[in-house]
Amino acid sequence: MSQPTIDYYFAPQSPWTYLGHLRFWDIARKAGAKINVRPVDLGGKVFPVSGGLPLAKRAPQRQAYRLLELQRFAEWLHVPINLQPKFFPVAGDDAAKLIIAVDLRLGSDAAMAFTDTVLRGVWQQERNIADEAVLAQMLAERELPAALLEDAHSQAVHERYELDSQQAVDAGVFGAPSYVLDGEIFWGQDRLDFLERALAARR
Numbered sequence: 001m002s003q004p005t006i007d008y009y010f011a012p013q014s015p016w017t018y019l020g021h022l023r024f025w026d027i028a029r030k031a032g033a034k035i036n037v038r039p040v041d042l043g044g045k046v047f048p049v050s051g052g053l054p055l056a057k058r059a060p061q062r063q064a065y066r067l068l069e070l071q072r073f074a075e076w077l078h079v080p081i082n083l084q085p086k087f088f089p090v091a092g093d094d095a096a097k098l099i100i101a102v103d104l105r106l107g108s109d110a111a112m113a114f115t116d117t118v119l120r121g122v123w124q125q126e127r128n129i130a131d132e133a134v135l136a137q138m139l140a141e142r143e144l145p146a147a148l149l150e151d152a153h154s155q156a157v158h159e160r161y162e163l164d165s166q167q168a169v170d171a172g173v174f175g176a177p178s179y180v181l182d183g184e185i186f187w188g189q190d191r192l193d194f195l196e197r198a199l200a201a202r203r
Contacts (some may be wrong), residue, residue: 004033004202006195007180009168010115011042012099012129013092015081017177018119019073020189024179025112027192031199033181037103037111038164039096042176045165050174055089073190080124087128093161094152095129100160101151102144114142 006028010017028035040046043054055063067083074081095118103111117138121127127134136149151157171180179186179195186195 001202004031004181004199005036006033007036007038007167007171008177009038009040009164009171009173009180010177011092012039012095012115012118013088013090013122014042014119014176015070015123016175016189018081018123019070019077019079020177020192021112021116021119023077023189023192024177024195025116027196027199031196031203033199035108035112037099037108037115038168039092039099039115039161040165040168040173040176041093041096041161045162046168046173046175049169052174082123082126085122086126087130088122090122090128091130094132095135097157097161098135098139098148098152100157100164101148101154104157104160105148105151106144110144114138114144117142 008024010021025035042052046052047054055066058066070081070083073079099111099115099118102114118129121129121134121138127138129135132149136146139146139148168178171183172185173180173187175187177187177189179191181195181198184198186192186198
Protein backbone atom coordinates (compact mmCIF):
# COMPACT_ATOMS: atom_id res chain seq x y z
CA MET A 1 0.00 0.00 0.00
CA SER A 2 1.35 3.43 -0.96
CA GLN A 3 1.94 6.09 1.63
CA PRO A 4 -1.31 7.97 2.38
CA THR A 5 -1.26 11.69 1.69
CA ILE A 6 -3.51 14.19 3.46
CA ASP A 7 -4.15 17.68 2.17
CA TYR A 8 -4.49 19.83 5.30
CA TYR A 9 -6.50 22.95 4.51
CA PHE A 10 -6.74 25.46 7.35
CA ALA A 11 -6.71 29.09 8.38
CA PRO A 12 -3.98 30.05 10.87
CA GLN A 13 -6.44 32.12 12.92
CA SER A 14 -9.08 29.36 13.16
CA PRO A 15 -9.93 28.17 16.69
CA TRP A 16 -11.12 24.83 15.33
CA THR A 17 -7.80 24.34 13.56
CA TYR A 18 -6.10 25.15 16.86
CA LEU A 19 -8.13 22.60 18.80
CA GLY A 20 -7.36 19.80 16.36
CA HIS A 21 -3.88 20.63 15.13
CA LEU A 22 -1.68 18.54 17.40
CA ARG A 23 -4.14 15.65 17.46
CA PHE A 24 -4.26 15.59 13.67
CA TRP A 25 -0.47 15.67 13.43
CA ASP A 26 -0.23 12.75 15.85
CA ILE A 27 -2.82 10.72 13.92
CA ALA A 28 -1.01 11.34 10.64
CA ARG A 29 2.38 10.39 12.07
CA LYS A 30 1.06 7.16 13.57
CA ALA A 31 -0.46 6.25 10.20
CA GLY A 32 2.76 7.07 8.36
CA ALA A 33 0.87 9.65 6.31
CA LYS A 34 2.37 12.53 4.43
CA ILE A 35 0.84 15.95 5.18
CA ASN A 36 0.51 18.62 2.53
CA VAL A 37 0.41 21.80 4.63
CA ARG A 38 -2.01 24.15 2.89
CA PRO A 39 -3.04 27.33 4.74
CA VAL A 40 -5.72 29.04 2.67
CA ASP A 41 -7.50 32.36 2.28
CA LEU A 42 -10.74 31.26 3.88
CA GLY A 43 -12.55 34.59 3.96
CA GLY A 44 -11.31 35.96 0.66
CA LYS A 45 -11.32 32.86 -1.57
CA VAL A 46 -13.22 29.97 -0.01
CA PHE A 47 -16.22 31.58 1.69
CA PRO A 48 -17.31 33.63 -1.35
CA VAL A 49 -17.62 30.38 -3.31
CA SER A 50 -18.96 28.11 -0.56
CA GLY A 51 -21.45 30.49 1.08
CA GLY A 52 -19.55 30.83 4.34
CA LEU A 53 -19.80 34.02 6.37
CA PRO A 54 -17.20 35.86 8.45
CA LEU A 55 -17.90 35.57 12.16
CA ALA A 56 -19.20 39.13 12.53
CA LYS A 57 -21.82 38.56 9.84
CA ARG A 58 -23.27 35.40 11.37
CA ALA A 59 -26.53 35.43 13.30
CA PRO A 60 -26.21 36.18 17.04
CA GLN A 61 -27.49 32.71 17.86
CA ARG A 62 -24.73 31.12 15.81
CA GLN A 63 -22.08 33.32 17.38
CA ALA A 64 -23.27 32.43 20.88
CA TYR A 65 -23.38 28.71 20.12
CA ARG A 66 -19.91 28.86 18.61
CA LEU A 67 -18.52 30.05 21.95
CA LEU A 68 -20.38 27.28 23.78
CA GLU A 69 -19.02 24.61 21.46
CA LEU A 70 -15.48 25.97 21.67
CA GLN A 71 -15.67 25.77 25.46
CA ARG A 72 -17.07 22.25 25.35
CA PHE A 73 -14.40 20.94 23.00
CA ALA A 74 -11.56 22.73 24.79
CA GLU A 75 -12.61 21.11 28.07
CA TRP A 76 -13.13 17.69 26.48
CA LEU A 77 -9.76 17.77 24.74
CA HIS A 78 -7.95 19.40 27.69
CA VAL A 79 -6.69 22.16 25.40
CA PRO A 80 -6.41 25.63 27.00
CA ILE A 81 -8.18 28.36 25.07
CA ASN A 82 -9.00 32.03 25.44
CA LEU A 83 -12.48 32.15 23.93
CA GLN A 84 -12.37 35.84 23.05
CA PRO A 85 -8.72 36.75 22.58
CA LYS A 86 -7.60 40.36 22.23
CA PHE A 87 -6.44 39.93 18.62
CA PHE A 88 -9.41 38.20 17.02
CA PRO A 89 -10.80 38.49 14.44
CA VAL A 90 -7.40 38.91 12.84
CA ALA A 91 -6.11 38.74 9.28
CA GLY A 92 -4.31 35.46 8.72
CA ASP A 93 -2.69 36.12 5.33
CA ASP A 94 0.78 37.09 6.57
CA ALA A 95 0.94 34.14 8.96
CA ALA A 96 -0.32 31.79 6.24
CA LYS A 97 2.36 32.95 3.82
CA LEU A 98 5.04 32.57 6.47
CA ILE A 99 3.89 28.99 7.14
CA ILE A 100 4.16 28.34 3.40
CA ALA A 101 7.65 29.85 3.38
CA VAL A 102 8.67 27.50 6.20
CA ASP A 103 7.18 24.57 4.31
CA LEU A 104 8.97 25.42 1.07
CA ARG A 105 12.35 25.87 2.71
CA LEU A 106 12.29 23.36 5.58
CA GLY A 107 9.50 20.87 4.90
CA SER A 108 6.16 19.89 6.32
CA ASP A 109 7.28 18.94 9.84
CA ALA A 110 8.80 22.38 10.35
CA ALA A 111 5.67 23.97 8.89
CA MET A 112 3.42 21.95 11.21
CA ALA A 113 5.52 22.93 14.22
CA PHE A 114 5.47 26.59 13.26
CA THR A 115 1.72 26.42 12.65
CA ASP A 116 1.35 25.22 16.23
CA THR A 117 3.24 28.30 17.41
CA VAL A 118 0.97 30.59 15.39
CA LEU A 119 -2.23 28.92 16.60
CA ARG A 120 -1.10 29.02 20.23
CA GLY A 121 -0.20 32.65 19.71
CA VAL A 122 -3.79 33.54 18.88
CA TRP A 123 -5.73 31.23 21.19
CA GLN A 124 -3.49 30.95 24.25
CA GLN A 125 -1.19 33.95 24.30
CA GLU A 126 -3.24 36.78 22.75
CA ARG A 127 -0.59 37.69 20.21
CA ASN A 128 -1.26 39.61 17.02
CA ILE A 129 -0.33 37.33 14.12
CA ALA A 130 -0.97 40.18 11.67
CA ASP A 131 2.04 42.00 13.14
CA GLU A 132 5.30 41.14 11.37
CA ALA A 133 7.31 41.82 14.53
CA VAL A 134 5.27 39.17 16.33
CA LEU A 135 5.81 36.70 13.50
CA ALA A 136 9.55 37.43 13.61
CA GLN A 137 9.54 36.70 17.32
CA MET A 138 7.75 33.41 16.69
CA LEU A 139 10.41 32.39 14.18
CA ALA A 140 13.08 33.14 16.75
CA GLU A 141 11.28 31.07 19.38
CA ARG A 142 11.33 28.11 17.00
CA GLU A 143 14.98 28.86 16.12
CA LEU A 144 14.02 29.33 12.48
CA PRO A 145 15.86 31.65 10.09
CA ALA A 146 14.73 35.28 10.19
CA ALA A 147 15.14 35.33 6.39
CA LEU A 148 11.91 33.34 6.15
CA LEU A 149 10.06 36.63 6.61
CA GLU A 150 11.56 37.84 3.36
CA ASP A 151 10.65 34.53 1.71
CA ALA A 152 7.06 35.05 2.83
CA HIS A 153 6.85 38.17 0.64
CA SER A 154 8.15 36.38 -2.44
CA GLN A 155 6.21 35.76 -5.63
CA ALA A 156 6.67 32.01 -5.19
CA VAL A 157 4.95 32.06 -1.81
CA HIS A 158 2.18 34.35 -3.04
CA GLU A 159 1.50 32.02 -5.96
CA ARG A 160 1.48 28.97 -3.69
CA TYR A 161 -1.03 30.67 -1.35
CA GLU A 162 -3.29 31.46 -4.30
CA LEU A 163 -2.90 27.93 -5.68
CA ASP A 164 -3.64 26.22 -2.37
CA SER A 165 -6.72 28.40 -1.87
CA GLN A 166 -7.97 27.51 -5.34
CA GLN A 167 -7.22 23.83 -4.78
CA ALA A 168 -9.32 24.00 -1.61
CA VAL A 169 -12.23 25.36 -3.64
CA ASP A 170 -11.70 22.74 -6.35
CA ALA A 171 -11.66 19.97 -3.72
CA GLY A 172 -15.00 21.13 -2.33
CA VAL A 173 -13.58 22.53 0.90
CA PHE A 174 -15.83 25.09 2.59
CA GLY A 175 -14.43 25.47 6.10
CA ALA A 176 -11.38 25.03 8.29
CA PRO A 177 -9.84 22.76 9.18
CA SER A 178 -10.48 20.30 6.37
CA TYR A 179 -8.48 17.13 5.88
CA VAL A 180 -8.70 15.57 2.41
CA LEU A 181 -7.67 11.93 1.99
CA ASP A 182 -8.08 10.23 -1.39
CA GLY A 183 -10.50 12.95 -2.43
CA GLU A 184 -12.68 12.50 0.67
CA ILE A 185 -13.19 15.57 2.87
CA PHE A 186 -13.20 15.38 6.64
CA TRP A 187 -14.36 18.81 7.83
CA GLY A 188 -13.60 19.98 11.33
CA GLN A 189 -11.46 18.73 14.18
CA ASP A 190 -14.50 16.82 15.46
CA ARG A 191 -14.22 14.55 12.37
CA LEU A 192 -10.72 13.37 13.22
CA ASP A 193 -12.03 10.04 14.51
CA PHE A 194 -13.41 9.36 11.02
CA LEU A 195 -10.11 10.34 9.42
CA GLU A 196 -8.25 8.04 11.78
CA ARG A 197 -10.55 5.14 10.83
CA ALA A 198 -10.10 5.87 7.12
CA LEU A 199 -6.32 5.78 7.53
CA ALA A 200 -6.52 2.51 9.47
CA ALA A 201 -8.61 0.95 6.71
CA ARG A 202 -5.82 1.60 4.20
CA ARG A 203 -3.31 -0.55 6.08
